[in-house]
Amino acid sequence: MIPLQLSEFGAAVGVLFFVGSIVSIVVGGVVGYRAFRGYRRSRQRSLLLFGVGLLLLVSVSKLVNIGLSSTLSSSTLIGPATELCRLAGAVVLTYAIYDR
């Protein structure tokens, strides 16, 4: 972890990270919502898998990251848990592409 001095610059970096995370969580949620809406309309299983996979890849992994880093005291579990979520999302996306 870089030693973030509590200066204006460190604050700017921190705020930018937080805003970037929130933006990617929200946009990922919007894309997943559209995928679910398309699934409900057309009943194509690949759309459902695509939505779940994308949500896991982006939004859930970032939420897991933020949640674990604010609740856990030891930081050894945060990285692997986040990457595990991303990997699960990517695997679900391959199921979505190979499904029919």
Add this chain to the structure above:
Amino acid sequence: MTAEHTPTAEYTPDDRAGPRTHRRRRSVGAVFGLVFGPLQGVSIEQGATSPVETALLLALAAVGALLTYQAMRGYRRNDDRSMLLFGAGLFLLTVGHAGLKLFLAAPLVAADSPAFVFAVASASQVADIAGLVAIFSAILR
């Protein structure tokens, strides 16, 4: 002249000496507490902390390469612009993220200039947002 105040969540001293030294930036101070609490694990500064994480990142890159290859094949077959955008988004979100975490953490720790640190450490966020925007615009077509 103000004494050397350590910035806390409540009070951040104004850098400039003079009549405005006691201006309290409460909003920035609140952001400190909010941001440095939850943000310890978010950025890529830590890099791949353990072999488990390295293995997971490599697996993510492999699956992402497969996905991108399939998307590129679909683009070449159908000449569909949205498949190209889709493949680019998936590439950024999987291979880009894994590559940034694996290869950019080392020069980040060794870097001195804050601008470089800022640019590299925000690269993962930018890559995620760019990948999402690409996939979103691919869906919109």
